[in-house]
Amino acid sequence: MPQVRFTRRFSMAHRLLADAGSRCAVPHGHNEFVTVTLATDAQMDFGGSNYVASFESLKTRWHGFIDGAVDHAFQVGAADPLLDWFRTHEPQRLNQIMVFDGDPTTEAFAIALRRKIDAILTAENSAYRCIELALEETPTNTIVVGETLSAAERGWMAGGWMDRPDLTINDLTP
Numbered sequence: 001m002p003q004v005r006f007t008r009r010f011s012m013a014h015r016l017l018a019d020a021g022s023r024c025a026v027p028h029g030h031n032e033f034v035t036v037t038l039a040t041d042a043q044m045d046f047g048g049s050n051y052v053a054s055f056e057s058l059k060t061r062w063h064g065f066i067d068g069a070v071d072h073a074f075q076v077g078a079a080d081p082l083l084d085w086f087r088t089h090e091p092q093r094l095n096q097i098m099v100f101d102g103d104p105t106t107e108a109f110a111i112a113l114r115r116k117i118d119a120i121l122t123a124e125n126s127a128y129r130c131i132e133l134a135l136e137e138t139p140t141n142t143i144v145v146g147e148t149l150s151a152a153e154r155g156w157m158a159g160g161w162m163d164r165p166d167l168t169i170n171d172l173t174p
Helices: 055-070 081-089 091-096 106-123 151-155
Strands: 004-014 028-040 073-077 097-100 128-138 141-146
Touching (some): 004 055, 028 055, 028 106, 055 106, 081 097, 091 097, 106 128, 106 151
Antiparallel strands (some): 128 141
């Protein structure tokens, strides 16, 4: 069966606090690319649509999430003092703050995105499953998450924003 692959570009900012001496402790941004590869065991509708699902149906919700929630979001760890600053001084921007348990590394972000696409595909009763998600932070650094996530990858922040098929990027508001 053919696989379906699509890529989306977005901009983001983050800072990493676990290594206080790192230059990544200062807020900074990246222009990133996320590439999702989907596969299915379903049969194509030969002589009819000649596909299992249209590109449009497969990527509309995902691209809406990337464009509407991820693009220009600021990624922080839940313990980052900047999060309290936004709560106090700019609460209207909380929906633009992506929150992680621990540092918002590219590795953590890739796992979060992988779980989000799983939630979206499940909610849509899609015949497709994600077999790979690649997150390119820079032209020389890419994180690839395969088809199977470990128990630790599935358990981290379980039931939070990354497991819901909506546009949320945090659990700050009810």
